[in-house]
Amino acid sequence: MLSELAFSADDLAHTRFAVSPMWQVVTSFQLLAAGSAHPVHNAWMGQVRPRLTAAGLDSGWLADLIPAAGYLPDFLNPFPDRPAPTLAAELAAIRATPDDQVHTDLDVLSRTGARIRALRADPEGRLPRLAEEIETYWQLALAPYWARIRSVLDADVFHRARQVAERGAAYLFNDLHGTVSWDDNTLRLVRRQCEISRETTGSGLLMAPSVFAIHVLTWSRPPHPPQLAYPARGTGGLWEHRPIKRADGIAAVIGRSRTVLLAELEAPASTTELARRTGISAAAVSQHLTALRNAGMVSPHRAGRFVFYARTAAAESLLTAD
Structure with missing residues (x-):
């Protein structure tokens, strides 16, 4: 299937990027739902x-609404009104989705089940429950890793903006993905399940990188510009081991135990996990994490009874800088 999105000068003038937490939510959950290994x-x-x-x-709720492949309900990805909306802002927009939009999206999704029926019958009453589950998912699956994810997304946007500045929009679109091409003022997308055209969208274009997307996804809800979510550049190195370059020097400043804990937090972990891995008592781990949190080097992420600690962007910079 081939979709064509024509562009006027005004459409190009209103093309922009956004880093959207919800695009990371839906694409990551879809990846998990697929159940297969990923390189x-x-x-x-x-x-x-x-x-x-x-x-x-x-x-x-997410398992019912996000299939392993195919259509994703548009109301899960509200149109970003700024370059980097917060998850809270996007959840507020989801909770405020008009009933008719929920019904339309569920018709396209064409899935059954108790939750789907309940959402169709009472969107206003059920959307807050969905938003609450998304917040829990975020805290468990994405928030502890957000410093790394966000750095890749920001780097992608910077790279794309530089492409436009140095080589023009045509080069940007042709370099975006193998299924996307630009010719004669038209953006063409192949092998898509849902057609998209300028007649069914608003003017302009919003482009949203995702570290979890495996192909290009589109969103269309007039009068807003269409959204184009695409695999972010640099995702291949997202989870690579990053050795600590100056461990002895850092330990001389903050102490050996805290340096060891920061090294272990290359992957987010709980206090109990850190105590088991390092041999440091749970009480001592808790004290060290409090000090590191006060220094802005780790952040706690709670979801119900789960609490995971993760290195912040400041800690990442300190530990891996050349």
């Missing part, structure tokens, strides 16, 4: 799946 994300999937199962999210 890049296997380590992340291995860490996250047991948490989601323990929290019951493998059979919740």
Whole structure:
């Protein structure tokens, strides 16, 4: 199937990028729903799946609404009104989705089940429950890794913006993905399940990189510009081991135990996990994590009874800088 999106000068003038948390939510959950191994994300999937199962999210609202392949309900990806919307802002937009939009999207999704029927019957009453589950999923699956994910997304946007500045929009579109091409003021997308055209969208274009997308996805809800979510450049190195370059020097400043804990937090972990891995007592681990949190080097992420600690972007910069 071939979709064509014509562009006027005004459409190009209103083409922009956004880093959207919800695009990371839907594409990552779809990846997990597929259930198959992935050459890049296997380590992340291995860490996250047991948490989601323990929290019951493998059979919740998201599992009903996000299939392993195919259409994703548009209301899960509200149009970003700024370059980097917060998850809270996007969840507020989801909770405010008009009933008729929910009904339209569920018709296209064409799935059955108790939750789908309940959502169709009472969108206003059920969407807050969905938003609450998304928040839990975020805390378990994405928030502990957000510093790394966000750095890849920001780097992709910077790279694409530089492409436009140095070589023009045509080069940007032709370099975006193998299924996307630009010719004669028209953006062409092949092998898509849903057609998209300028007649069924608003003007302009919003482009959203995702580290979990395996192909290009589109979104269309007039009068908004269409959204084009695409695989972010640099995702291949997202989970690569990043050795600590100056461990002895860092330990001389913050202490050996705290340096060891930061090294272990290359993958987010709980206090109990850190104590087991390092041999440091749970009480001492808790004290060290408090000090590191106060210094802005780790951040806690709570979802129900789960609390995971992750290195912040500041800690990543300190530990891996040349």
